[in-house]
Amino acid sequence: MDDANNALTDVELARQFPANFIWGAATAAYQIEGAAREDERGLSIWDAFSATPGKVAGGDTGDVATNHYHRMPEDVKLMKQLGLDAYRFSIAWPRILPDGRGRVNEKGLDFYERLVDNLLEHNIRPFATLFHWDLPLALHHKGGWLNRDTAYAFADYAEIVVWRLGDRISHWITHNEPWCSAYLGYGLGIHAPGLQDRQAALTAGHHVLLSHGLAVPRIRAHTPPTAQVGITLNFTPAYPADDRPETLRDVALADAFSTRWLLDPLYCGGYPEHLFEALQLNAPPIQNDDMALIATPIDFLGVNNYTRSLVRGRPSPATPPLADACDVLSPVPGACYTDMAWEIYPQALSDMLIRLHRDYHVPALYVTENGAAFSDNLNGDTRVHDPRRIDYLRRHIQAIAGAIQQGAPLHGYFVWTLLDNFEWAEGYRKRFGIVYVDYPTQRRIIKDSGHWYANLISTFHSAQNMPQP
Ligand code: FCB
Numbered sequence: 423m424d425d426a427n428n429a430l431t432d433v434e435l436a437r438q439f440p441a442n443f444i445w446g447a448a449t450a451a452y453q454i455e456g457a458a459r460e461d462e463r464g465l466s467i468w469d470a471f472s473a474t475p476g477k478v479a480g481g482d483t484g485d486v487a488t489n490h491y492h493r494m495p496e497d498v499k500l501m502k503q504l505g506l507d508a509y510r511f512s513i514a515w516p517r518i519l520p521d522g523r524g525r526v527n528e529k530g531l532d533f534y535e536r537l538v539d540n541l542l543e544h545n546i547r548p549f550a551t552l553f554h555w556d557l558p559l560a561l562h563h564k565g566g567w568l569n570r571d572t573a574y575a576f577a578d579y580a581e582i583v584v585w586r587l588g589d590r591i592s593h594w595i596t597h598n599e600p601w602c603s604a605y606l607g608y609g610l611g612i613h614a615p616g617l618q619d620r621q622a623a624l625t626a627g628h629h630v631l632l633s634h635g636l637a638v639p640r641i642r643a644h645t646p647p648t649a650q651v652g653i654t655l656n657f658t659p660a661y662p663a664d665d666r667p668e669t670l671r672d673v674a675l676a677d678a679f680s681t682r683w684l685l686d687p688l689y690c691g692g693y694p695e696h697l698f699e700a701l702q703l704n705a706p707p708i709q710n711d712d713m714a715l716i717a718t719p720i721d722f723l724g725v726n727n728y729t730r731s732l733v734r735g736r737p738s739p740a741t742p743p744l745a746d747a748c749d750v751l752s753p754v755p756g757a758c759y760t761d762m763a764w765e766i767y768p769q770a771l772s773d774m775l776i777r778l779h780r781d782y783h784v785p786a787l788y789v790t791e792n793g794a795a796f797s798d799n800l801n802g803d804t805r806v807h808d809p810r811r812i813d814y815l816r817r818h819i820q821a822i823a824g825a826i827q828q829g830a831p832l833h834g835y836f837v838w839t840l841l842d843n844f845e846w847a848e849g850y851r852k853r854f855g856i857v858y859v860d861y862p863t864q865r866r867i868i869k870d871s872g873h874w875y876a877n878l879i880s881t882f883h884s885a886q887n888m889p890q891p
Contacts, residue, residue, distance in 0.1 A: 430820065436882035438823035444547065444834030445879045446508035447501065447856065448791050450554035450598065452484045453843040455514065457491035461529040464520025466556035467566065467607075471614030482849030488841050488859050491533065498540045500857060500866055501840065505879040508547040510790055510836045511537065512554035512598065515579055522558030523575045531586045538590050549790075549836070550587070551595040551654065552580050552637070553630075555603055555614065555846075562615050567603065567626035570707070573633035580637040581644065588645040595724055595790065596637050599656040600630040600684050612847050621703050628706035631687055635715035653688065654724030654790045657681055657774045660733045663751045668735030675700050676733050676748045681774075689782045691717045722833070723778060724790030728762070730770035758810075761795040761852055766814055768821035775825035775832055786831050792818050793838035795845065795852040798869060806858040806869040815871060819878070837875060841866065 452468045472483035490497055501509055515522070517530030534550075541548045553576065561572050580596065597603070606613035609623030634653050641651050660676035662669045679701065682694040691713050698705045732751040753759065758766045771792060778784045794814040798806050815837060826832050842855035850861060856872035859865075868876075 432878050432881045433885060435816070435820060435823070436878055436885045438820075438827070439882060440826065441886055442833070443882070444507045444788075445875075445882065446506050446510055446547075446549065446834060446836040447504070447840040448510035448549075448836040448838050449490070449840050449843065450512040450551070451514035451517075452487070452554070452556045453839075453845070454488045454490040454841060456485060456487040456489040458483075458485045460491065461517070461533070462520055462527045463514065463530060464516035464522070464527075465559040466514070466516045467559055467562045467614035468556050470559055470562075471616055474616070477614075477616060478847055479849040479851055482844060482851075484844045487844050489864050490841070493864065494533075494537055495540060496866070497841070498537070498544055498546070500868070501541075501546055502544045504856070504868070504872055504876045505883075506546055507879070508549055508593075508834060508836070509541055509840070510549040510551060510595070512551035512556075513583055514556050515553065515576075516556060516558040518583060519558060519579055520560075522561035522564075522572075523578055526582055531583070534583070535586060538587055542590060547593070548591050549593040549595065549788075550583075550591045551598050552576075552583060553596065553603075553633075554598040555607070557603075557615075566615055567608065567629045568622055570629055570632070570709075573629045573636055576633035577636035577640050581640040584641050584644040588641070588649065591645075592649060593722075593788075594641050594645070594649065594651045596634040596641075596651070596653050597630060598654045598724075598790075599726060600627055600634075600653075601656055601680070603627075603630055604684075620701065624698070624701075624703055624706040627684060628708060628712070631684060631716045632712055634688075635712075635718050638718045638720060650721040650786070652720050652722035652724055652786075652788075654726055655684060656726040656791075657770075658727070658729055658731055659770045659774050660731050660748070661770075663732045663734040666735050668737065669733065670735070672735045672748045673733045676731065680731070685782070687713060687716045688720070688723075689717070689784065722786035722788055723784045724788050725771075725774060725778070726791035726838070727771040727774060727789070728760075728792065728794070728838075729764035730767045732765070760810075760814070761797055762848075764794075766794070766817070768817040771818055772821040772825040772828075772830075775822065775830040776828050779825075779828075779830040784831070786833055788834045788836065789822060789832065790836050791838040792835070793854050793856075795854045798842075798853050798858055800858060800860060800867060804867060806867055808869045808871045811856070811869065811871040812874045815875065 604627035605623045608617045608626040611618035678694040734749045842853040842859040845852040858867040
């Protein structure tokens with residue numbers, strides 16, 4: 423398959439996509455904005471977490487990041503230069519509501535209004551994510567996502583943003599990767615707020631989903647009927663390393679936890695059966711109408727995918743069957759890895775898109791994140807050669823073309839990410855951008871992968887206007 427992919431010309435690759443397919447890039451507020459204490463922005467759990475020694479590699483913080491808050495017009499020009507059709511960004515809740523609820527900070531809204539207007543002037547469609555992990559610290563002090571009230575505060579916040587920007591933003595994403603907010607943040611503690619309590623992760627996950635369900639009608643109330651509302655989940659599909667029964671059992675458990683825990687409530691109205699018993703945990707605090715609220719119909723699902731997990735059944739029946747502690751084969755013999763030690767496996771993305779279409783009947787899909795970290799170096803002054811990233815992107819884009827051919831209703835693809843940025847617990851040492859950031863000077867240099875992506879997009883648009891062979 424790889425050889426065939428590599429043999430495809432960009433024109434052939436571009437021609438595999440339907441008209442109106444959207445090509446974009448994604449970012450998130452805390453990873454790029456900087457200006458952490460400017461214009462009355464409140465603090466978030468990530469400000470507190472990154473300021474805690476030992477939590478983020480190199481002691482890095484998002485205080486300055488890529489200084490996008492001040493360089494926004496230049497960054498939008500960069501997007502235009504790349505020919506992006508769309509840009510997915512996130513709105514920082516603590517910029518809008520410094521205390522999480524109550525007092526609205528107009529300066530925060532002004533910033534996103536300037537960004538959106540700038541995008542629209544350049545004919546770039548804005549996709550806004552309302553929560554990409556930067557929970558206001560003030561709400562954390564009241565329990566954060568463990569407190570049911572936070573779900574109601576989120577719906578209020580969503581409505582405030584939509585009042586101001588609802589007439590201009592066509593696509594709204596309530597949450598980015600609730601699995602990470604809940605499990606990495608409250609279960610494993612490797613993300614903010616840094617709790618290590620697996621039971622708490624289930625509660626946090628439930629309240630995040632509830633906040634989504636509460637926000638959807640509030641968003642619809644202030645947007646035109648054409649506005650599209652969705653949520654983005656992360657998928658690291660589990661595959662069996664062999665066909666032993668215990669492997670198949672553990673793959674099913676890994677799937678229930680990593681994929682279905684937060685997907686099934688959205689599309690099937692309930693948590694996967696036996697999941698909580700398998701995790702040896704109690705169900706989260708579910709109130710009467712919660713599951714119906716969470717399953718409020720949405721217009722699209724955002725899919726983030728980077729890799730897969732290859733699961734081996736644990737031989738000893740004495741080991742408790744914990745779905746989040748399965749035995750993952752790594753490294754996979756013969757496989758290639760990114761700088762995050764994530765196996766490169768494009769088929770996981772196409773398999774997932776097809777499954778969401780066939781088993782969940784998701785009406786519209788977007789790949790809202792896909793990309794790779796590699797250790798890039800500035801070559802001379804103007805070039806960054808990143809052939810492995812080009813190969814990664816090309817193979818994944820080929821894979822999604824295959825999924826579309828098999829019926830997946832995929833409408834767009836967003837590369838993660840526009841600019842090198844603050845990669846959460848990994849700090850700045852992992853570079854995912856298609857644009858290199860020279861942090862000491864904040865100079866932006868389009869990497870070879872950025873040039874390749876720009877060329878693919880322009881080839882796609884010209885191919886739309888050419889007769890098909
Ligand atoms: C995803 C996050 C995104 C980025 C990529 C590499 O889980 O949504 O912010 O960090 O991983």
